[in-house]
Amino acid sequence: MPSIRAPASKQTATLQVAVKCRPLTDSERRRSRHIIQVIDDKNVVVLDPDLSKDYLELIQNRTKERRYSFDHVYAPGCSNADVYKNISSTIAGVVQGLNATVFAYGSTGSGKTYTMVGTHSDPGLMVLSFRTIFDLVKKDDSKDTFEVSCSYLEVYNEVIYDLLEKSSGHLELREDPEHGIMVAGLRSIKVHSADKILELLNIGNSRRKTESTEANSTSSRSHAVLEITVKRKQKGQYGSQVLRGKLALVDLAGSERASETNNSGQKLRDGANINRSLLALANCINALGKQNKKGLAYVPYRNSKLTRILKDGLSGNSRTVMVATVSPADDQYHHTTNTLKYADRAKEIKTHVHKNIGHLDTHVEDYKRMIDNLQVEVSRLKMELAEKEHQLSVKPTEKAADNELSWLNILSQETGENVQERINLQKALFELEETNKRNRMELQHLDDAIARQQVNDKDSAVLQALTSRRQVILDNIRDNDEAGY
Ligand SMILES: Nc1ncnc2c1ncn2[C@@H]1O[C@H](COP(=O)(O)OP(=O)(O)OP(=O)(O)O)[C@@H](O)[C@H]1O
Structure with a gap:
């Protein structure tokens, strides 16, 4: 029996988007x-710095500015507390x-x-978020x-990697x-004060991969996710229930163009991987963004x-x-x-x-998960121990065999990763097919409705609306098919 009750009602929310423009740094100020012009707390204008376009823009009678509107816009003088006020x-x-x-x-x-x-x-x-949580x-x-x-x-x-583990696997x-x-196996530490989370945050940040790059002297080379879970146990007249809220705070690594960074070797490979996941994120945002207007689009999570x-x-x-950060x-x-x-x-x-509402038997689920995590941890530690013992007992003449063995280990790990990748691809294809199946069903309904309109009602506005919706769904099916290749 699932312990989390099906929610009585779901509310649709729209993603809140804020834009924050930082000040020019000292070196930028010189060159x-x-x-960027922040017009007011919702509108921002970006000027095209390419002065050579002046004439072209003039004859095309187009403005050189791009204007955008968001839920909130913060000028360079704004503090993080100003941003926080609107998300508290x-x-x-x-x-x-x-x-x-x-996420930023x-x-x-x-x-x-x-x-x-x-x-x-x-x-x-x-920092401001977990202060609020403990204050409340x-x-x-x-x-x-x-808890x-x-x-x-x-x-x-x-x-x-687990940033709260000294040497995380x-x-x-x-x-x-x-x-x-x-x-699986991620440590979740019980905390009793905002200071304790701050301490953990600082420890985690000191383990985070950062590098000095051409674009930023302390560039984050990894995406970091801090998750805070609040379990609230309520005792009512007819028993107890548990509310479980979860806050994910995400600091993404910086996207960059290889051509701009002069990076090579490991830094270049890091950059390629960072860009790969940011591109995946951008593609998901793209697909989700058009979902509303264009029916079901495949989202490549x-x-x-x-x-x-x-x-x-x-x-x-x-x-x-989403806090979109920009440099001026x-x-x-x-x-x-x-x-x-x-x-x-x-x-x-x-x-x-x-709301995530569970009854007290949610604890059983918690324990199951904890046992699961602990088992992963135990098997990892056992493997490490066995490896260390093996290393200590190996004689020099056995070195060659040892090399062979580690080569085999690498091979088996890579095979495992390949299998996982194939499973993921299979699941992605399955989801894609499901999306298209639903799109085709809608197409069938639209064709029926269009045929009815043409025969009976002959309302041209309705017919036009149905036909343009049909085109959108067709485009979508085509886009999704392309995503499947
Ligand atoms: N609002 C601000 N006020 C003053 N300085 C700022 C502000 N925002 C950013 N900076 C400065 O700009 C520089 C770059 O900022 P930061 O390291 O946060 O960028 P980032 O987007 O996280 O970069 P990366 O993706 O490479 O990690 C830092 O020196 C930082 O102190």
Whole structure:
């Protein structure tokens, strides 16, 4: 028997999109022009720095500015606390059993880490969020009891690591029918104060892969996800129930163009992997953004670990905030307009929010999951131990055999990864086929309705609407078919 009750009602929410423009850095101030004008708290204009276009624009009578509107726009003088003011109610919902996701999206050096983590004098959205959670728990005057726990992971080169483990092994994603995507073996630590989470956040950040790149001296080379779970136990007249809210705070690695960075070797490979998952994210945003207007589009979540982890935040049970970060420097124009293009599409994304209500037997599920995680951990430790013991007992003459063995290990690991990849592809194809099956059904209904209109009603406006909808669905089927190749 599933312990989480089917929600009585789901509410549709629209992804909240904010744009934050950072100030010019000292070195940029010497060499760059400021090309962003924040008109008011919802509108921003980006000036095209390419002066050679002046004449062309003039004769085409087109403006050289691009204007965008978002839920919120923050000028360079705004602090992280200013951004937080507009999302604090979303964070507060976590204490009431609702899920929330906040992610920063932008090119390298645009201010994502500054926004999410912040500094001592300007704490970021991660720090402000868990302060709110503990304030609300402390101020709560009901008889409810609370349990707050925290996990912190990074996705680096398409591999998941636990940032709260000193030497974390590779972690795998699992699909739990009840809880969705889970990371097997990820530590979740119970915390009793905001200071404790801050301590864990700092420890995790010190383990995070960062590098000095041409574009940013402390560039994040991995995507980091801090997850805070609040379990609220309520004792009522007829028994107890548990509300479980989950907050995912995401600091993405910076996208960059290989041609701009002068990176080579490992840095170049990192960049390619970072771009691969960011491209997958952009493709998901694209597909979800047009879903509303264009019927069912295939959403390629399975193309990267990052998009699988963010799936709930992008379309499932979550109130979600995207903070698009941009630099005002003229040499960042293409990055800025690219970020704003995706931010603009993200405004169309809908999620479906409901409270996570469980009864006390939810604990049984928790224990099952904990045992599951512990088993993964135990088998990992056993393997490490066996490997160490083996290394200690190997004599020099056995070195060759040992090399052979490690080669075989690598081969078997790679085979395992290949099999997993094929399973993922198979699942993706299955989802694609399902989407198209539903699109074809709608097409059939539309054809029937068009035929009826042509014979009976002959209302030209309705006929036109049906025909254009039919075209949209056909386009969609074609797009989806292309995605399947
Ligand atoms: N609002 C701000 N006020 C002052 N400085 C800022 C602000 N936002 C960002 N910066 C500065 O800009 C630089 C780049 O910021 P940050 O490291 O946050 O970028 P990023 O988008 O996380 O980059 P990457 O993707 O490469 O990790 C840093 O020196 C940071 O201190």
